[in-house]
Amino acid sequence: MKPAAFDYHRPDSVEEAVSLLAELGEDAKILAGGQSLVPMLSLRLAFFDHLIDISRLDELxxxxxxxxxxxxxxxxxxxxxxxxxxxxxxxxxxxxxxxxxxxxxxxxxxxxxxxxxxxxxxxxxxxxxxxxxxxxxxxxxxxxxxxxxxxxxxxxxxxxxxxxxxxxxxxxxLSNSRSGFGVHEFARRHGDFAIAGSVVAVRLEEDRVSHCAIGLMGLGSTPRRAAAAEAAVLGMPLGELDPKQIGELAMSGLDDVPADLQGSASYRARVGAVMTARAWTDAVAEAGGEATHA
CATH class of the missing domain: 3.30.465.10 (Uridine Diphospho-n-acetylenolpyruvylglucosamine Reductase; domain 3)
Structure with a gap:
């Protein structure tokens, strides 16, 4: 399919782009790389009378x-x-x-x-x-x-x-010393959006968790943080932490996990727990701790 007709604008500066947005209102949309917007326009899932192309603005x-x-x-x-x-x-x-x-x-x-x-x-x-x-x-x-x-x-x-x-x-x-990071996600094919995934950032002090951040993909209407799991591990010695339990705890309180053709809500949550456990294990290992109960 082809997108509906639109007027194309290529401003020479961010200031000009902002002025065009203000002038054209809700009928205008910013175009950058176009890797999400162009398919949506072509499938006519989105309609805009004006596209403002900012892809060549060096200041961005x-x-x-x-x-x-x-x-x-x-x-x-x-x-x-x-x-x-x-x-x-x-x-x-x-x-x-x-x-x-x-x-x-x-x-x-x-x-x-x-x-x-x-x-x-x-x-x-x-x-x-x-x-x-x-x-x-x-x-x-x-x-x-x-x-x-x-x-x-x-x-x-x-x-x-x-x-x-x-x-x-x-x-x-900026990343701090004794920090470790992990990312795991599951998709039907490489390059597809994740059915569920997790990113973990951990910082250690004397083999205790001094900072932990766990982000979740595909498990809500927005990217989200696993606040309960983050709070549970803070200050704890690594030897007392089980990656599987951390993954399960990360899924607690998620009452709006989406269900679609890719999988049910319960399936996504199970996958999310496993991805979190794996990301946690990698992050702890990189931070200098031992990946216990892996």
Whole structure:
């Protein structure tokens, strides 16, 4: 199928893009890499009278250290994020999840900010942003503002961005010593969205858990955190923690797990528990602890 007719705009700056959004209102949509939007338009699952192409705006591209955070421009391609040495050193979890983002053709065109703004609950980058307490940067005619990841994802494919706002970049806190990271997800085929998945970040002090963040993919209308499991392991010695129990605890309180042709809610939860246990085991091993009860 072909998309419905639309007017195409290619602004020369973020300021111009924001002005167009404000002028055109809800009939306009930002186009970045187009790896999610274009198929939806072609299948006529979405309709817009105007597309505003920001894919060639250099001010939205780049990766750089800014104080105690790593900034990634919204227009930076997924492939660039996955191959960047700064990302690998400062936010290794992003490097680990990038190979799961579609296929290499998609990663070469898709943009980091596009994935974040699309807010698919089964997508890797939004889940990592939530897990690592990233901060989103946006601009509108009213100026610039920052949005914590915990407040950014508001519903299925919905975010806290206003209709006239453009996501310009995302800031991630830098990785600490004795930190470990793990990611496991299950999909029918490599490159498909995860039926269920988990990313884990752990920091140890004297073989006790001093920090733990567990993010869940495909287990709700938004990416989510396994708050009960995170609280349960905090301060605990590694020898008393069973990965299987942590995985099961991560599924507690999930009363809105989706069910579809890929699997029932109970099936997704079972898969999510296993993925969390595996991600936990990898993260603890990398942080310098022993992966007990694996």
């Amino acid at each position: 591209k780049g990766i750089e250290r800014r104080g105690d955070a790593l900034w990634i421009g919204a227009g930076t391609t997924d492939a660039t994020v996955g191959a960047d040495r700064q990302v690998s050193a400062a936010v290794p979890l992003l490097t680990r999840v990038t190979p799961f983002v579609g296929h290499f053709q998609i990663r070469n065109r898709g943009t980091f900010g596009g994935s974040i703004a699309h807010a698919d609950p089964a997508a890797e980058y939004p889940t990592v942003a939530l897990t690592l307490d990233a901060v989103m940067e946006a601009v509108s005619p009213r100026g610039r503002r920052e949005i914590a990841a915990a407040d950014f994802f508001t519903g299925l494919w919905e975010t806290a961005l206003e209709p006239d706002e453009v996501l310009t970049g995302v800031r991630f806190p």
